Amino acid sequence: MEILRYPENKDRIKEIAKKRADFIDEDKLKSVQEIVNRVKVRGDEALFEYTRKFDRVNLKKLRVSEKEIEEAYQSVDKGFLQDLKQAINNIGDYHRKQLKESWFSHDRKGNIMGQLINPVQRVGAYVPGGRAPYPSSVIMTVIPARVAGVDEVVVVTPPDKEGKVNSYTLVATREAGADEIYRVGGAQAVAALTYGTESIKPVEKIVGPGNIYVTLAKKMVSGIVGIDMLAGPSEIMILADETAEPEYIAADLLSQAEHDPLAAPVFVTPDWKLVEEVISHLENQMKDQPRRETMAKSWENQGLIIIVEDIKTGLEMVNLFGPEHFELMVEDPFKYLPDIKNAGAIFLGKYSPEPLGDYVAGPNHVLPTGGTARFSSPLSVDDFIKKSSLIFYSREGFNEVAGGAISLAQKEGFNGHASSVSIRLGR
Numbered sequence: 001m002e003i004l005r006y007p008e009n010k011d012r013i014k015e016i017a018k019k020r021a022d023f024i025d026e027d028k029l030k031s032v033q034e035i036v037n038r039v040k041v042r043g044d045e046a047l048f049e050y051t052r053k054f055d056r057v058n059l060k061k062l063r064v065s066e067k068e069i070e071e072a073y074q075s076v077d078k079g080f081l082q083d084l085k086q087a088i089n090n091i092g093d094y095h096r097k098q099l100k101e102s103w104f105s106h107d108r109k110g111n112i113m114g115q116l117i118n119p120v121q122r123v124g125a126y127v128p129g130g131r132a133p134y135p136s137s138v139i140m141t142v143i144p145a146r147v148a149g150v151d152e153v154v155v156v157t158p159p160d161k162e163g164k165v166n167s168y169t170l171v172a173t174r175e176a177g178a179d180e181i182y183r184v185g186g187a188q189a190v191a192a193l194t195y196g197t198e199s200i201k202p203v204e205k206i207v208g209p210g211n212i213y214v215t216l217a218k219k220m221v222s223g224i225v226g227i228d229m230l231a232g233p234s235e236i237m238i239l240a241d242e243t244a245e246p247e248y249i250a251a252d253l254l255s256q257a258e259h260d261p262l263a264a265p266v267f268v269t270p271d272w273k274l275v276e277e278v279i280s281h282l283e284n285q286m287k288d289q290p291r292r293e294t295m296a297k298s299w300e301n302q303g304l305i306i307i308v309e310d311i312k313t314g315l316e317m318v319n320l321f322g323p324e325h326f327e328l329m330v331e332d333p334f335k336y337l338p339d340i341k342n343a344g345a346i347f348l349g350k351y352s353p354e355p356l357g358d359y360v361a362g363p364n365h366v367l368p369t370g371g372t373a374r375f376s377s378p379l380s381v382d383d384f385i386k387k388s389s390l391i392f393y394s395r396e397g398f399n400e401v402a403g404g405a406i407s408l409a410q411k412e413g414f415n416g417h418a419s420s421v422s423i424r425l426g427r
C-alpha cells in the first residue's frame, strides 16, 4: 500500500495510473496465447487437459445436464430463490429501459433512410468461478441478452473440485433463461466459445467478467468474435470528506479487495484524520473476515491512498484512473456529478455501498476495469444488438442526388463508382 499526496507526488500517481491502464503482463499473455491456440487446434481434449491442470479435476463431460440443474434446485434454500427473483426483477426493469428500436425516416421524394436493429444470434457469457461462485454474474449477463432478444445464450463457468458447477450458479442460469451451460472456465473457455470444439458450438460474441487470464483471452480473441469490454479484477475508488464514516469506507474498500489479490482499492480524501481512522478500521475489520488473506494481499499490493487538497482535486484522480466503481461520500454528492467523467459505476452518499450495485440495485455489475472506463461502458442491452443501415431511393430521389455522387467519386479517382451511378441516370 502506498500513501501519496496530490499534487506533490503527481508524477508517481500518474505512473501508477498508467501502469494500471497498461496491465498486460507478458508472461501471463504468453501462457494465455498458448492455451487459446491449443484449444483452437485440439478442441475438447485441450479443455479437459487445462481443466485438470487449473481446476484440478478430471472431467468426463462438459455440458451440464437437465438432471444436474434439477438437483441444484433441491440443494438451494427458498430464501435464495426469493432474493434471486427480486434481483432478476430489478435488473430486468433497469435493462428494459435500454431497449432501442429500428427507425426509418421518409422524405417527400419517397426515399427511406433508416437503421435496423437486430440481436446478436448466439452469445457466450463467461461467469467467474475460480475463487468464488458468481450466480450474480449469471443474471447480470443473461438478462440483458434475453431483453435484447438473443436467440441462444451459452454460459461457461469453471467446475469445482468434484467437477460440478455450483448449485446457486446453476439455479441462476435457469431462472435467468440461459440455454446451454458448460463446466469450463479460464482462457480455455474463451477459446472454446471463439473457435468451437466437439462439445461447444462457437458464438458471435463473448461477454462477462473474469480474472486476468480470462480478460487477456477476451482481448486476444476480440475481432474474431465480438467482446463486450475488458472486465477484469475488481476496483474501487472512494472519495470522501470529513462527513464520511471511516468504518463504512474501510468496509467498502475491503468488499472489492476480497475478490482477487489483483483487485485494486483506492481511497482519496483531503482529510488526514480520516485516513488514520480508515487504516485502523481496515486492520480491525480484516481480522474477522473469511477471505482476509485475499483482502490483505490486495490491500498490500494494490492498495493506494491519495491525499488531495479538496474534493474538486480528488475528482481529478477519478478522471485520471477511471475506476470500475467510484463511491463519493461527501456532504452534497450530487453537486459534483458534472465533474465525474471516467467511472464505470458511480455510488453517491453513505447509503449506497458498492455491493448493492453488485446484487440488487438493477444496473449491471459487469464493468470496465484497468482504466478502460475512459472509453467503455457498463454491460447493457446495447452489447447484445447490432445495427444495419438501410437505404432506399425512389427514381426521383435517385436522379436528384446522382450528380453529387458521380462528382465525388471522380474526385477520388473511382470511375467504377461513378459508372455505377451514371448508368442509371434518367432511366
Ligand SMILES: NC(=O)c1ccc[n+]([C@@H]2O[C@H](COP(=O)([O-])OP(=O)(O)OC[C@H]3O[C@@H](n4cnc5c(N)ncnc54)[C@H](O)[C@@H]3O)[C@@H](O)[C@H]2O)c1
Pocket: 031, 054, 055, 127, 128, 129, 130, 131, 132, 137, 158, 185, 186, 187, 188, 209, 210, 211, 212, 213, 214, 230, 231, 232, 233, 234, 259, 260, 263, 324, 365, 366, 367, 368, 369
Ligand atoms: N469487472 C467486473 O465487472 C467483474 C465482475 C465480477 C468479477 N470480476 C472479477 O472476476 C475475477 C474472478 O476471478 P476468479 O479467479 O475467481 O474466477 P475466474 O473464473 O475468472 O478464473 C478462474 C479460472 O482462471 C484460470 N486460471 C487460474 N490460474 C491460472 C493460471 N496460472 N494460468 C492460466 N489460467 C489460470 C483457470 O482456468 C480457472 O478456472 C476477479 O478478478 C473479480 O474481481 C470482475
Ligand SMILES: N[C@H](CO)Cc1c[nH]c[nH+]1
Pocket: 134, 136, 137, 233, 234, 235, 256, 324, 358, 365, 366, 367
Ligand atoms: N464487484 C464485482 C464487480 O467488480 C461484482 C460482484 C459479483 N459478486 C460480488 N461482486
Ligand SMILES: [Zn+2]
Pocket: 234, 255, 256, 259, 355, 358
Ligand atoms: Zn463485488
